[in-house]
Amino acid sequence: MAVKNAMTAENLRAAYGGESMAHMRYLVWGEAAGKEGFPKIAKLFRAVSYSEWVHARNHFTVLDGEIGDHPVTAGGVFGLKSTADNLTGGFMGEEFEIDQMYPVYLKVAEFQEEKGAARTFKWALEAEKIHAELFHRGHEAARSGKDVDYDSFFICTVCGHTAPEKAPDFCPVCGAKKEAYKEF
Numbered sequence: 001m002a003v004k005n006a007m008t009a010e011n012l013r014a015a016y017g018g019e020s021m022a023h024m025r026y027l028v029w030g031e032a033a034g035k036e037g038f039p040k041i042a043k044l045f046r047a048v049s050y051s052e053w054v055h056a057r058n059h060f061t062v063l064d065g066e067i068g069d070h071p072v073t074a075g076g077v078f079g080l081k082s083t084a085d086n087l088t089g090g091f092m093g094e095e096f097e098i099d100q101m102y103p104v105y106l107k108v109a110e111f112q113e114e115k116g117a118a119r120t121f122k123w124a125l126e127a128e129k130i131h132a133e134l135f136h137r138g139h140e141a142a143r144s145g146k147d148v149d150y151d152s153f154f155i156c157t158v159c160g161h162t163a164p165e166k167a168p169d170f171c172p173v174c175g176a177k178k179e180a181y182k183e184f
Contacts, residue, residue: 002064005112011105012059012117015124017072018101019056022093023049025077029086033142036083040147041138047153047162047184048090048131054160055127058120087139094132098125123159126173130162154181 003009030045077089102125109117138148154167159174167181 003062003114003117005114008105008109008112008114008117009063011108012063012120013070013072015101015105015121016056016059016063018076018097019052019059019124021076023052023056026052026090028080029083029090032080032086033083038083038142038147040150041083041087041142043184044134044138044148044150044153045086045090047155048134050182050184051127051131051155051160051162054155054157055120055124058123058159059117062116062120064116082142084139084142087135087142091132091135091139094128094135097128098132102128123161123173127160127162134162134164153184155184156180157182 003012026045026049030042030049033039033045034042077093079089080086081089102121106118106121106125109115109121134148134150134153141148150164152165154163154165155161156163156167156171156174156176157180158176159171161171161173163181167178167183169178170176171180
């Protein structure tokens with residue numbers, strides 16, 4: 001069902017733009033982390049990049065039936081620095097989404113009774129909380145010249161939930177089965 005309210009539609013487009021940029025930014029930063037000698041942080045960036053792609057896909061899909069050009073304004077951290085600095089950019093971006101962007105978008109969607117948009121905003125918000133924590137841990141490790149302790153990351157292909165080391169039997173965010181997780 002298509003989105004009926006212009007404000008929610010605009011928020012979906014903005015979230016789609018932001019998640020799309022994060023997806024690409026984390027791929028670039030992951031490649032740099034690998035070259036800098038942080039293979040596990042590189043894997044973290046690739047995993048979170050995929051989660052951001054899931055969020056972008058979900059936002060895009062909720063806009064079902066919308067055809068046409070729209071300017072998309074989305075904030076984004078730019079630049080390629082050290083892995084520790086890139087992780088700072090990562091957690092700053094995630095914290096913006098946690099503290100400001102998604103709570104507002106979610107409240108608007110709920111107020112406008114846009115259930116699909118509210119669902120995808122809530123799913124993204126829950127994943128971003130985990131991303132921020134993982135980026136903080138990665139930052140602390142990289143600042144000390146170390147890699148993160150995690151060997152693998154699992155991303156729910158339905159909602160983007162991120163789990164280090166092991167996929168849960170059921171996604172705590174959307175309820176998808178363990179088989180829906182993609183391993184990095």
